[in-house]
Amino acid sequence: MESWPPGGSGPAEAGRRLRGLRGADLAASASLLSGAGAEAGCSAPAVAAVLPAGGSGERMGVPTPKQFCPILERPLISYTLQALERVSWIKDIVVAVTGENMEAMKCIIQRYQHKGISLVESGVTRHRSIFNGLKALAEDQPNCRLSKPEVVIIHDAVRPFVEEDVLLKVVTAAKEHGCSDYDLEFGTECLHLALKYCHIKAKLIEGSPDLWKVTYKRDLYAAESIIKERISQQICVVMDTKEDEEHVGHRLEEMLKNELNHVKVTSGRDLQQIILEQCYNFVCVNVMTSDFEETQKLLNMLEESNLSILYPVVVISVQFLDYESVPFGQKMENLMQIREFAKQVKKRNILLYGLLVYYPQDEQKLQESLRQGATIIAALIKERNSGLIGQLLVA
Amino acid sequence: MESWPPGGSGPAEAGRRLRGLRGADLAASASLLSGAGAEAGCSAPAVAAVLPAGGSGERMGVPTPKQFCPILERPLISYTLQALERVSWIKDIVVAVTGENMEAMKCIIQRYQHKGISLVESGVTRHRSIFNGLKALAEDQPNCRLSKPEVVIIHDAVRPFVEEDVLLKVVTAAKEHGCSDYDLEFGTECLHLALKYCHIKAKLIEGSPDLWKVTYKRDLYAAESIIKERISQQICVVMDTKEDEEHVGHRLEEMLKNELNHVKVTSGRDLQQIILEQCYNFVCVNVMTSDFEETQKLLNMLEESNLSILYPVVVISVQFLDYESVPFGQKMENLMQIREFAKQVKKRNILLYGLLVYYPQDEQKLQESLRQGATIIAALIKERNSGLIGQLLVA
Incomplete structure (x- = not known):
């Protein structure tokens, strides 16, 4: 049996860090597609990620949706995919994009040699996009090549600097906590979705400052400088x-x-x-x-x-x-x-x-x-x- | 009598824009030192600005306090001073800095030829720094070269991109509105200060996206890119x-x-x-x-x-x-x-x-x-x- 969690950060420590999260960014939220994994203790859960990427980037002030804006000539979403791909225990990544951008997204995956990515069409809202992504991961889809995960990470396509330790906290919390309604009031609409329609509980995890969301044009500048420095x-x-x-x-x-x-x-x-x-x-x-x-x-x-x-x-x-x-x-x-x-x-x-x-x-x-x-x-x-x-x- | 407000944006329009401000940045807050100007209708109020700049910049991850971090070799606070100096109807600017940084601040003012700036020593908290700045503007100080203003704008030293129109809204609101307690819950500690100790009312004004606060190292990168572009x-x-x-x-x-x-x-x-x-x-x-x-x-x-x-x-x-x-x-x-x-x-x-x-x-x-x-x-x-x-x- 594979040891879990990887990297040695025990559940007790992770649990301690998860409390008292006023005003924290909702970096990623995790939902349990089935309860089966939750009782399995220290076994490695099957983890997948869904990236809603159907947004139009109105606040950016540029015609290109922000997830496709180039940083050092490479689209932002490719950096986010790279950050998730590096995490060995994320088995599948599903990206939800508009029909209009489907071909462009395929080109990005090919050009930058991303592996293990599936594409679904996004919905008219972020919620529907996430739902489409989750559907693709559910077992009962015909011709589905994806394996049904225990934990799904929902991650913004425009947060390129996510680190493995934050993702690990998210997954650990999803496995471990019943979670509390208290956290709900500090979350985003995503938490509402999970609670209302999935009949499961949700937990807010504090992210690092680097996990910020690329929203405005100045964020693209900052992202480029950070990448150049790295x-x-x-x-x-x-x-x-x-x-x-x-x-x-x-x-x-x-x-x-x-x-x-x-x-x-x-x-x-x-x-x-x-x-x-x-x-x-x-x-x-x-x-x-x-x-x-x-x-x-x-x-x-x-x-x-x-x-x-x-x-x-x-x-x-x-x-x-x-x-x-x-x-x-x-x-x-x-x-x-x-x-x-x-x-x-x-x-x-x-x-x-x-x-x-x-x-x-x-x-x-x-x-x-x-x-x-x-x-x-x-x-x-x-x-x-x-x-x-x-x-x-x-x- | 000088026409007020400058630029032709009437009080009615400014008032309309001031409502419904959930989640807005508190860009600047304004306090009325005396009620005398408030009844004067369309006359130009005497406006001054106080910049609390005594912070240590812990979140920046660099040893220099963020207001002194260089952007294109010039300290951040000089850009903020420049933005306020451009506004012809701001008569005095008071900067509150630590005793340790007093000499450095004097050099900055001299080197970049800033005019109409007075320095006071900052307090141990942001509130005390603002208080020291306001004291310098009050009439009853001995040897005070400053004229007593009707409206004082409190502006973060680390928000370099403030535009005249936002400052105008702030001043107009300070003159015009009784303001409401409702706004208080979305404000920062600064509003609490104004309400509790000054027995005056406060109003939250929505800023532009450019008004964001330089907090993290990435914000310095973004500021540099914005300035280079401009x-x-x-x-x-x-x-x-x-x-x-x-x-x-x-x-x-x-x-x-x-x-x-x-x-x-x-x-x-x-x-x-x-x-x-x-x-x-x-x-x-x-x-x-x-x-x-x-x-x-x-x-x-x-x-x-x-x-x-x-x-x-x-x-x-x-x-x-x-x-x-x-x-x-x-x-x-x-x-x-x-x-x-x-x-x-x-x-x-x-x-x-x-x-x-x-x-x-x-x-x-x-x-x-x-x-x-x-x-x-x-x-x-x-x-x-x-x-x-x-x-x-x-x-």
């Missing part, structure tokens, strides 16, 4: 040579560590592993050559890995400019190839930039160049601006 | 020649108009006027020369105007690269001077970037260059990234 926490530095530990590439790496002290700077010795760990930022340092061989290798690995399906990956190809080894004009001509590379890899959601670091003999000036280089790298990673791809920046 | 609505294009209407600078201007259809693109014929109208984005097109004479003139005008005190001003110096007129190497050397210029003007909050637009003979390729140039200009203006100043971008 994927900018790690930078991997790849070198074209490993022999000389004293070389200028390592000095740039040290400068990055000093200047960006909130960011984890990793050496790209085991690239496959770093890609697997979902690092979205790469600095490719070319000391020995002025071509893009090393960068090309990295780009090939990234393209094969599918890392950039969900988030734009930043690659900065760094060259050192010492005015001596190669004539400047010829070097520049080589370097301008980056514009073509950048156009190509943009199609795969990889943002490629070039950085030329001036390499003077004077030690103090070199320090200044490297610091400037670190500033530019930080700016490019932070903004992830596709309008500047293929540019050759100079530090 | 100051990116107009681009002024300055040319170094006016004779030939067919020249490539005008074609770039046309391209900007086509590509950035949500932005107002203005020709810089009357620069002084455009600066007065608070345009924060300039594209300086150099066709005749490869130096920065025209850009330098513009930078001088901007520095004299003080336009950049409140917001970073973007200047993009555009050169056309036709490979023929001047040898490439020499031209590049000239152009690299932009890095030094950029460092200098950054001290005055001007963000200078260079843009080199390739100028091929082939018409289709030229179109493509110009389009690429417009994309880069849009990206630079949108992001306002100080890490990339002095860069020479290539379209």
Whole structure:
């Protein structure tokens, strides 16, 4: 028998946290489709999620319904699906969308490779959409591929930052509590629905501040900044040579560590592993050559890995400019190839930039160049601006 | 006698809008220090504002109190002061800050040239801070430079986007309504204060969505994006020649108009006027020369105007690269001077970037260059990234 709940947070602790919830967001509500699981103690309940996503987003002030508004070019609902998919114990996810948006939703699922998603048509109200989602999960539907769950999480499609621990609390509460009418007065219409029509009880669970609902245009801005910040926490530095530990590439790496002290700077010795760990930022340092061989290798690995399906990956190809080894004009001509590379890899959601670091003999000036280089790298990673791809920046 | 209210929104209409306010934000509350103004009918009441700003910002998750958190390098409270200063009929503004932050607040007022601001020490609670602010406005204080107002607006220091019309509603309601106890239950502790200790009545006014309170870190992100968007609505294009209407600078201007259809693109014929109208984005097109004479003139005008005190001003110096007129190497050397210029003007909050637009003979390729140039200009203006100043971008 699978141990439940996962992660070790015992029912007693979860129960304690669930009390005293004045003014809390209703992050998600859970309903028990059958009472059978409730007596099963610590067995893993079969959990499914229903996402009502038929809304028109009137308050957003933009023509696109908010669940389809793009954040870093990917629709908001895809982030919410990603957050639910990561939770291994959610077996099925049902999304209720309007007939009009059904095809668009299918494209989103395909493009961003979401798994285990079923679509139903939404109703004219949020309640009807939820009902349609629950119907799809009920056993008595003909040709139903879905397994009947014990617990169903109803989650807003426009709350992309839901964490596993909150979902766990919801499910634990659904299994454990008879729940109280007291909580009802602080809930939303969703709780009314559950109580009135399903003849079951409902419980309000406190969410984290990150669980807020994307409602206004400013929330889209905030969501974009949060996502950009999350994927900018790690930078991997790849070198074209490993022999000389004293070389200028390592000095740039040290400068990055000093200047960006909130960011984890990793050496790209085991690239496959770093890609697997979902690092979205790469600095490719070319000391020995002025071509893009090393960068090309990295780009090939990234393209094969599918890392950039969900988030734009930043690659900065760094060259050192010492005015001596190669004539400047010829070097520049080589370097301008980056514009073509950048156009190509943009199609795969990889943002490629070039950085030329001036390499003077004077030690103090070199320090200044490297610091400037670190500033530019930080700016490019932070903004992830596709309008500047293929540019050759100079530090 | 001055006509009241300004802007022509009559009391009847304002009154109608004030009803039915369930769940509305308490944007600002108003209290009548004396009843004398209330009977004066349509005369302009003497209005002051008190900003309690003694909070510690625990929920923000950052060490700086939220009212001092920087947005585009300027503290949040300065934006709120700016919003209140714009309202001509608010005569005095009193800010309550902790003794610890008194000096910092004085620096903010000086640096951003805020006028008519008085400082008082905040109390241990928000209520005491408001009380201290009101005391400063009362007549019986010794050495008080402030005039005793009829209406005092209490406004959160962390609501930077307050508009004149909402403040007008607040003041109109304070003058007009006896107000009802009914509204009390939807208010905050501030209303309790007014009712219990001042023996006056209070009224809740509905705010706009933009009036939201900066509470969490995500709200800082949202505020920054909103401000960036607001100051990116107009681009002024300055040319170094006016004779030939067919020249490539005008074609770039046309391209900007086509590509950035949500932005107002203005020709810089009357620069002084455009600066007065608070345009924060300039594209300086150099066709005749490869130096920065025209850009330098513009930078001088901007520095004299003080336009950049409140917001970073973007200047993009555009050169056309036709490979023929001047040898490439020499031209590049000239152009690299932009890095030094950029460092200098950054001290005055001007963000200078260079843009080199390739100028091929082939018409289709030229179109493509110009389009690429417009994309880069849009990206630079949108992001306002100080890490990339002095860069020479290539379209």
